[in-house]
Every structure is written in structure tokens, then in C-alpha cells.
Amino acid sequence: MTASVARADARPSPRKRAGNGAAREIDAEGVGLDALVGHAGYAVRRFQIWIFQDFIKTLGEVDIRPTQYSVLTVIGANPGLSQMAVAKRLGIERARLVHLLDGLEQRRLVKRIKSKTDRRSHALHLTPPGETALAKFKRLAAEHERHVEAKIGKANRERLLQILAGFT
Amino acid sequence: MTASVARADARPSPRKRAGNGAAREIDAEGVGLDALVGHAGYAVRRFQIWIFQDFIKTLGEVDIRPTQYSVLTVIGANPGLSQMAVAKRLGIERARLVHLLDGLEQRRLVKRIKSKTDRRSHALHLTPPGETALAKFKRLAAEHERHVEAKIGKANRERLLQILAGFT
DNA sequence: CGACAATTGTTGTCGTCAACAACAAACTTC
DNA sequence: GAAGTTTGTTGTTGACGACAACAATTGTCG
Numbered sequence: 417m418t419a420s421v422a423r424a425d426a427r428p429s430p431r432k433r434a435g436n437g438a439a440r441e442i443d444a445e446g447v448g449l450d451a452l453v454g455h456a457g458y459a460v461r462r463f464q465i466w467i468f469q470d471f472i473k474t475l476g477e478v479d480i481r482p483t484q485y486s487v488l489t490v491i492g493a494n495p496g497l498s499q500m501a502v503a504k505r506l507g508i509e510r511a512r513l514v515h516l517l518d519g520l521e522q523r524r525l526v527k528r529i530k531s532k533t534d535r536r537s538h539a540l541h542l543t544p545p546g547e548t549a550l551a552k553f554k555r556l557a558a559e560h561e562r563h564v565e566a567k568i569g570k571a572n573r574e575r576l577l578q579i580l581a582g583f584t
Numbered sequence: 585m586t587a588s589v590a591r592a593d594a595r596p597s598p599r600k601r602a603g604n605g606a607a608r609e610i611d612a613e614g615v616g617l618d619a620l621v622g623h624a625g626y627a628v629r630r631f632q633i634w635i636f637q638d639f640i641k642t643l644g645e646v647d648i649r650p651t652q653y654s655v656l657t658v659i660g661a662n663p664g665l666s667q668m669a670v671a672k673r674l675g676i677e678r679a680r681l682v683h684l685l686d687g688l689e690q691r692r693l694v695k696r697i698k699s700k701t702d703r704r705s706h707a708l709h710l711t712p713p714g715e716t717a718l719a720k721f722k723r724l725a726a727e728h729e730r731h732v733e734a735k736i737g738k739a740n741r742e743r744l745l746q747i748l749a750g751f752t
Numbered sequence: 753c754g755a756c757a758a759t760t761g762t763t764g765t766c767g768t769c770a771a772c773a774a775c776a777a778a779c780t781t782c
Numbered sequence: 783g784a785a786g787t788t789t790g791t792t793g794t795t796g797a798c799g800a801c802a803a804c805a806a807t808t809g810t811c812g
Contacts, residue, residue, distance in 0.1 A: 447673040449752060450661035451722055452654055456732050456741055457635045459748035461650065462675060464632045465770085466751060467625045481797075482629065486620055493618035500760060505615040507630060509799065514762060536760040536807045554619050564624050572747045573624055579740045580627035583634060584617060633799085649768080668789060677770070682791060704778045704789040 467564060474560040480553055483508070487516055491526060491540045492550050498537040525549055635732060642728040648721050651676070655684055659694060659708045660718050666705040693717055 452458045471482050480488075486506050491497060499517065503510040517540070520526040525546035528538040542550060565573050620626045639650050648656075654674050659665060667685065671678040685708070688694040693714035696706040710718060733741050 447658065447665065447669060448661045449673070450657050451725065452657050453752060454745070455725065455729060456744055457632070457639055457650060457728075458654060459745055459752050460628060460632045460635060462751040463748045464625070464628045465675065467628060469770095471625055482625060483798080486626060489618050489620050490615065493616045497615065498760075501615060505617070507633065509801090510761070511763080511801085512798070515797095534760080534808070538761075557619065557623065560625075561623060568747055568750070575743060576624055576747055577622070577627055579736055579744055580631045582736070583630040584621060584627050637799095651769085666789075677772090678790070679772085679792080680769070702779070702789080706790075 466567075470563050471557070471560050474563065475553065475556050478549070478553060478556065480556075484516060484520060485553055485557060487513070487520065488525065488542070488546070488550050488553065492542050492547065495541050496539040498531070498534075499540065500537070502540060520546075634735075638731050639725070639728050642731065643721065643724050646717070646721060646724065648724075652684060652688060653721055653725060655681070655688065656693065656710070656714070656718050656721065660710050660715065663709050664707040666699070666702075667708065668705070670708060688714075 449458075468482055471485075475481070475485065483506075487502060487508075490502055490505060494501075497505075499510055499513055502508070503513045508516070517526060517528065521528060524543055527541045527543050527546075529541060531537045531539050568576070617626075636650055639653075643649070643653065651674075655670060655676075658670055658673060662669075665673075667678055667681055670676070671681045676684070685694060685696065689696060692711055695709045695711055695714075697709060699705045699707050736744070
């Protein structure tokens with residue numbers, strides 16, 4: 417079993433009300449995370465929540481969420497892609513992509529064009545206003561990225577991208 | 585607009601059917617991610633999905649998900665915590681924690697004990713079988729962590745934990 | 753050629769999760 | 783004691799991942 421690693425910070429920390437049978441630790445200061453501190457998944461989850469919230473807030477004025485941004489970016493860089501290709505590349509299920517494209521198409525950012533060579537599939541394109549809008553989205557996304565840099569540091573952000581490059 | 589950075593890899597790559605008005609890029613090889621490669625959020629999201637899937641699979645035999653594990657770990661390390669304290673510490677909404685605890689209590693892993701000093705709050709404790717079970721969960725979680733290490737490398741995993749330590 | 757398998761887009765359901773809103777009970781503050 | 787706050791609870795909404803099933807179309811292979 418190895419030795420137990422029960423408490424992460426051994427700071428005495430002035431307890432609020434260390435009652436015996438009562439609920440302790442009103443604030444989150446003296447609460448130890450125990451084994452959680454050694455788990456990459458926990459840190460990654462918390463960071464991902466923070467980063468998405470900042471993205472959503474920064475792109476709030478244009479009402480674009482991270483997934484929508486990723487879809488638009490890939491279509492913009494690879495016009496004519498099929499829905500399957502986009503879904504595969506982004507790790508989105510094709511069933512989910514249907515709804516995403518429905519929304520983007522209603523907003524006149526994306527067009528589904530019936531393919532001539534394969535009548536099952538749709539060739540995805542940005543509309544002219546979609547191209548203009550995407551340019552603005554990219555500027556806002558770059559601003560969001562600067563928030564990330566300010567939060568964890570320039571070098572750390574680049575190291576992070578390098579470490580996780582295999583998952584993109 | 586700066587110069588467009590449309591394709592990430594400039595490899596010729598034998599196209600499947602580079603039709604003009606047709607859907608291209610059946611497989612996900614030649615599809616460029618464009619601006620997404622520079623976004624930490626995208627890489628983090630993909631990594632987080634992978635890491636959670638591995639966690640769920642590795643802890644599949646005991647049917648414990650990441651959030652449940654984090655709740656059990658914190659309660660185990662800080663017996664008597666209130667629901668508010670756990671929710672705050674883990675960044676979970678207290679409304680969500682209610683359902684999580686309902687499930688854990690039905691499985692006899694956790695007990696809600698009415699606090700004497702504050703009759704609103706509950707003091708959270710692991711049951712004896714809960715303690716035993718958590719020990720097993722921790723062993724499985726450590727195994728999952730070794731999967732992470734095998735995936736991104738030992739040094740990279742530690743660097744990652746260090747970079748994201750501020751979010752725990 | 754023609755039957756059978758595979759693919760593409762679509763619809764639907766299910767479960768997880770974050771974000772709110774509202775509420776009763778209990779506590780705090782003044 | 784009245785007003786405001788906190789705690790736990792219930793409910794709703796929406797994004798999201800995971801499946802399953804289906805029609806239309808295409809590919810395969812005997």
C-alpha cells in the first residue's frame with residue numbers, strides 16, 4: 417500500500433470551528449486534496465473549465481462557443497469537407513455535428529452544398545459573411561489566448577502546447 | 585489579416601478524390617487545423633477527453649467516475665466536511681453535489697450526518713466499507729495515472745502538473 | 753449484373769455536467 | 783425580533799459525449 421499521503425499541506429492553518437461532530441471547513445482553505453494533487457486529470461479538468469469559461473466570455477459578444485469555433489476554423493481552412501471528415505478530424509460525433517451545423521447554417525455562416533460525386537455527402541463551405549465573421553472570431557480567440565498566457569505564463573503555455581501536441 | 589496559414593503539414597499526401605465541387609478529405613490526414621493548433625484550449629480539451637475516458641475505463645470494474653472519485657477522496661481526507669465546503673473546494677455546484685452524494689450514499693460509501701452545531705448542514709463521512717473501497721479506487725487511479733505517464737512521458741506529466749498546480 | 757455490406761447524414765434517446773433560479777429551514781446580524 | 787444570509791434541496795436549461803436505429807446512397811464481390 418505504500419505510506420499514506422493523507423495531507424498535502426502541513427500548515428497549521430487557523431481552523432474556523434474544528435467541532436467534533438459538526439461540519440468543519442467552511443471555507444476551502446484548509447481542505448486537503450489528498451491523492452488528487454498527483455492526478456493529472458484533476459488539474460486538467462479544472463484548467464479546461466477555466467479556459468472554456470474565459471473563451472466563452474471573451475467570444476461572448478459574438479456568441480460563439482469553443483466547439484463552434486473549431487468547426488468554423490476547420491471548414492474555413494479546408495473548404496468542401498464532408499461532415500464525416502470534419503467530425504473525424506475534430507473528434508466530434510457526426511450526430512452532434514448535425515446540430516452544430518444546423519445552428520451555424522441558420523446564422524448564415526456555413527453552407528451545406530450537395531456533393532455531385534457522392535450524393536450522400538455534403539460539401540461544407542463558409543458563406544462570404546461567414547468568412548468575415550470568422551476573421552473577427554479569430555481576433556477574439558487570439559485575445560482569449562493572451563488571457564491564458566497571462567494566467568500560466570508565456571513559456572508554460574508553449575510547453576503545454578508542445579506536451580499535448582499529440583492529441584490535436 | 586496576415587498571411588493565411590491554411591495547411592499544417594505540406595505533405596503531398598495522395599488525395600482520395602480531390603473533386604472540385606465534391607466533398608473532399610475522406611480521412612482525417614490532410615485536414616489542416618489552421619488556427620486551432622495555436623490554441624491551448626483545443627489541445628487541453630482533446631487531452632481531457634482522452635484522460636477521462638481512460639479513467640472511466642480503468643475504474644470501470646468498480647463503476648467510479650472522475651467526479652465521484654474526487655468527492656470520495658476529499659471526504660476521506662477531511663472527514664466531517666459540509667457539502668458547501670466540498671463543493672467549493674472541488675469547484676462543483678452544490679446542487680450537483682446533492683445528486684452525487686445521493687448516489688454515493690445509496691451505495692453505502694458515504695454517510696450524511698446531521699450537524700449538531702449547525703442544523704442546516706451535514707457532516708460528510710466515509711462509511712467503513714467506503715474507506716475500504718476508496719483504498720481500492722486509489723490503487724486503480726494510480727494505475728490510470730501510469731497510463732497517462734506512458735502516453736505523454738514521465739517528465740511531461742510532471743511538468744504538466746507543475747504548470748497547472750494553480751488550478752487545483 | 754445483383755445481393756450484400758459499408759458509408760453518410762439524420763433523428764432520437766440517455767446520462768453527465770455546468771449554470772441558474774427558487775425555495776424552506778436554519779443561522780447571523782443588527 | 784426583523785432582515786439578510788447560508789445550507790441543502792428541487793427543478794430547468796443547454797452543451798456535450800455515447801449509442802442506436804434508419805433511409806439513401808455507394809462500394810464490394812460473388
